[in-house]
Amino acid sequence: MRISRWRWLGCLLTLYLAAGPRAESLQLYTEEYPPLNFAREGRPVGLAVDLVRELFERTGDHGKISVVPWARGYQAAQEEPNTALFVTMRTREREPHFKWVGPLAMVITSFYALKGSGIQIASLEEAARVGTIAVPRQWYSYQDLQARGLPNLYGVIGPQQMMSMLRHGRVPVVVADNVTLDSLLALGGLQPGSVEPLYGFLRSEAYIAFSPSTSDAVIQNWQEALDSMKRDGSFALIYRRWLTGQEIPAELLQTTTP
Numbered sequence: 650m651r652i653s654r655w656r657w658l659g660c661l662l663t664l665y666l667a668a669g670p671r672a673e674s675l676q677l678y679t680e681e682y683p684p685l686n687f688a689r690e691g692r693p694v695g696l697a698v699d700l701v702r703e704l705f706e707r708t709g710d711h712g713k714i715s716v717v718p719w720a721r722g723y724q725a726a727q728e729e730p731n732t733a734l735f736v737t738m739r740t741r742e743r744e745p746h747f748k749w750v751g752p753l754a755m756v757i758t759s760f761y762a763l764k765g766s767g768i769q770i771a772s773l774e775e776a777a778r779v780g781t782i783a784v785p786r787q788w789y790s791y792q793d794l795q796a797r798g799l800p801n802l803y804g805v806i807g808p809q810q811m812m813s814m815l816r817h818g819r820v821p822v823v824v825a826d827n828v829t830l831d832s833l834l835a836l837g838g839l840q841p842g843s844v845e846p847l848y849g850f851l852r853s854e855a856y857i858a859f860s861p862s863t864s865d866a867v868i869q870n871w872q873e874a875l876d877s878m879k880r881d882g883s884f885a886l887i888y889r890r891w892l893t894g895q896e897i898p899a900e901l902l903q904t905t906t907p
Contacts, residue, residue, distance in 0.1 A: 673710045673711075673731055674711055674731065675713075675731050675733065676712055676715070676725070676729070676732045677701060677713070677732070677734070678716075678722030678733070679695075679715070679716055679735050680716065680722060681807075682829060683695060683829060684828075684832055684891045685697045685736050685828065685829065685855065685891075687716065693714045696754070696888060697736045697855070699887045699890070700875070700884070702714070703874075703878060703883065704875060708870045708871055710870075710871075719787045726747065726858055726860050727746050727747070730862040730863065731867070733750075733858060733859040735855075735857040737856055737857070737858035738789045738854070738855055739854050739855075739856045740789055740792075743789075747860070748858075749856045749857070749858060750856060750875060751854060751855065751856030751857055751875070752854035752855055752901060754855040755853070755854050755898045755900070756829070757826060757849045757851070757852050758790045758824060758826045758852075759825070759848060759850065760776055760822050760823070760824060760846070760847040761815075761822065761824070761825050761830070762823075762847055766821065768821055768847060769847065770822075776822070776847075776848065777799055777801055779801070779822050780820070780821045780822065781801055781803045781822075782799070782801055782823065783803045783815065783820040783824070784824035785806065785810075786806075788824070789853070791824070793851055794850075803820065808833045808837075812833055812834060812837020812838075812839055813836075813838070814837075815839070815844070816839050822847070823844075827846075872906055873906045876904035879904050885897060885902070
């Protein structure tokens with residue numbers, strides 16, 4: 650009886666190993682960055698959230714998506730295993746601190762002023778002379794402009810404060826990107842079309858940034874699943890659902906896996 654029991658356990662182990670790697674349990678953090686990712690009635694929603702939910706389905710992994718302050722998610726995604734933060738702009742400074750899956754979106758970051766302000770900017774040198782430029786201090790664009798030595802940056806708490814300051818004339822220029830602009834304007838009580846772009850200074854790709862200790866197998870599975878979405882058209886369907894009327898950049902649909 651004892652021998653048959655061990656044989657039975659051995660068979661179970663063989664079947665378990667033959668089934669391949671187990672699905673991973675992952676914690677994914679995101680922030681308030683509509684329409685890519687944000688909370689609606691306490692539930693994570695947005696273009697990137699829909700993409701991530703589909704990636705969970707395709708990879709067979711399971712886990713949780715939580716909307717948290719950026720600083721908390723950024724730290725966790727560097728230190729905690731099987732953790733990720735999205736969307737995260739992939740920059741040279743951030744490159745060694747994460748493992749990357751993407752891109753999910755491409756954005757052009759520009760200086761903006763109220764329409765009819767008469768302000769003109771054609772270079773960073775001119776931007777340095779237009780007065781105070783407000784931008785949330787936790788944004789990658791703030792870090793980029795700070796690294797370039799722009800002397801007139803004013804780091805604010807968040808985009809709502811930035812847009813409110815622009816609306817009430819407390820600052821002449823703000824920083825925003827073309828994908829999230831309308832949502833950011835709404836935070837400050839401004840209407841679409843009430844601002845105009847002055848000078849685009851940064852083109853960025855938005856990724857899922859996984860913690861460095863996350864296994865390479867997870868990264869490969871997620872990248873392959875994302876690339877399959879781009880090939881079969883499901884990526885484009887989700888993109889157009891949230892960014893109606895916006896053209897999908899051709900390079901965004903390029904894949905990195907066969």
